[in-house]
Amino acid sequence: MVITTRNNLNAETTLPERLPRHVAIIMDGNGRWAKARGLPRTEGHRQGTENLRRILRAAVEFGVEILTIYAFSTENWKRPRAEVRVLMSILEMVIDRELDDLNQEGVQIRHIGEMEGIPQVLQRKIHTAKELTKQNSTLILNVAFNYGGRDEIVSAVRKIVEDGVPADQIDEALISSYMYTSPLPDPDLIIRTSGEMRLSNFLVWQGTYAEYYFTPTFWPDFNREEFLKALVEYSNRTRRFGKIDEQLSNRDVP
Numbered sequence: 001m002v003i004t005t006r007n008n009l010n011a012e013t014t015l016p017e018r019l020p021r022h023v024a025i026i027m028d029g030n031g032r033w034a035k036a037r038g039l040p041r042t043e044g045h046r047q048g049t050e051n052l053r054r055i056l057r058a059a060v061e062f063g064v065e066i067l068t069i070y071a072f073s074t075e076n077w078k079r080p081r082a083e084v085r086v087l088m089s090i091l092e093m094v095i096d097r098e099l100d101d102l103n104q105e106g107v108q109i110r111h112i113g114e115m116e117g118i119p120q121v122l123q124r125k126i127h128t129a130k131e132l133t134k135q136n137s138t139l140i141l142n143v144a145f146n147y148g149g150r151d152e153i154v155s156a157v158r159k160i161v162e163d164g165v166p167a168d169q170i171d172e173a174l175i176s177s178y179m180y181t182s183p184l185p186d187p188d189l190i191i192r193t194s195g196e197m198r199l200s201n202f203l204v205w206q207g208t209y210a211e212y213y214f215t216p217t218f219w220p221d222f223n224r225e226e227f228l229k230a231l232v233e234y235s236n237r238t239r240r241f242g243k244i245d246e247q248l249s250n251r252d253v254p
Contacts, residue, residue, distance in 0.1 A: 015062060015228075016235030020188035023059065023230075024068040024142075024210070026202055027052070029194030029218030036218075042086045047220040049090050053098070056107065058224040059139060062231060066140045066184055068112070070202050074148035077117070088122055091145065095125045099132065106138025112180035113147030114155075142181060149204030152180055156205075181206055189234045191227075193219045211237050 027048055034044030052069065059067045072087055079087075102109065109129045118126070126145075156178035160170060176182060186206040190199075195216035199207065213230045215222065 016232050018235045019063055019231060020211075020234055021064070022066040022068070022185055022187045022189075023064050024070070024187040024190045024203055024207070025055070026070045026190070026192040026200060027219040027222075028192055028196055028200075030220060032194065033218035033220045041083060044220060045083075045087060045090055049094055051220050051222060052094075054223060055227060056102075056139070056141070058227045060105075061224075062228070064139070066142065066187075068142035068144060068181070068187060068203070070144045070147070070200075072113075072145045072147070073201060074114070074146060074151050075201065088119060091143075092122050092125055095129050099129050102141075103133050103136065106136045107133060108136040108138075108140045109133045110140060110142045112142050112144050112152075114151065115146070118146055140184065142184070144202070147180075147202075149199070149201045151201075153205055175205070179205055186210065189213060189230065191215070191230050193217055193222045 030044035030048040031041040032044070033047065034041050056067070071091065076087070077084060099109075109132075111126050111130060115123050115126075126143075153175075156175055159178050160174070165174065176186075181203075186208070187203060187210045189212075190203065190207050190210045191213045192198075193215055195214065197214050203210075211234050213233055215226060215230070217226050
């Protein structure tokens with residue numbers, strides 16, 4: 001996989017001046033994309049995986065520093081067993097096929113979520129991908145696999161208790177430091193494809209002040225141009241963080 005750097009932008013591409021550092025994506029609509037074409041749901045998942053390669057290229061091209069993708073939720077275990085097996089095999093296939101190229105292109109792969117429940121073979125491959133790419137800095141790719149936002153908060157609280165932290169020392173900064181995404185900054189922009197307008201238990205803590213962008217486009221069709229539209233929309237918004245317009249300065253608007 002060849003990733004285009006921002007220095008090699010298409011001459012016709014005009015990026016907005018203000019870009020998000022961290023973009024998170026709920027990659028929704030694979031099954032409906034397939035159904036609309038008379039294809040099995042599993043083919044939608046495969047096409048969604050192919051699209052991820054295109055969006056990774058675009059993220060680097062546009063100067064996004066961190067990309068977090070919602071690949072498999074804790075609730076997805078409730079899906080038919082055959083579909084779950086396919087989703088597991090797809091991630092395994094992606095690691096086998098893409099890891100060397102991603103490493104050479106400077107992508108750092110991180111896993112956020114629980115390892116428990118994931119097949120042992122896949123656990124080992126996830127660990128290998130993390131270790132191989134941990135020094136890379138072109139793009140940080142957080143793969144939320146076997147992930148749930150509420151589960152993450154419960155896990156963080158348990159670890160705080162296990163570490164014996166006194167109650168009067170617990171604040172937002174401390175809790176954030178126990179999140180899977182620590183020490184990375186929270187997402188600036190969260191995109192959901194397919195037209196659904198809900199978080200579905202994704203980055204419940206980290207997404208508090210994020211900007212949200214919902215598009216009816218199914219994930220397999222969410223291409224470079226659709227991604228750019230989301231970035232332009234983000235650039236046109238004012239992030240207030242509880243303040244009023246008169247209180248904002250250039251320093252307050254990341």
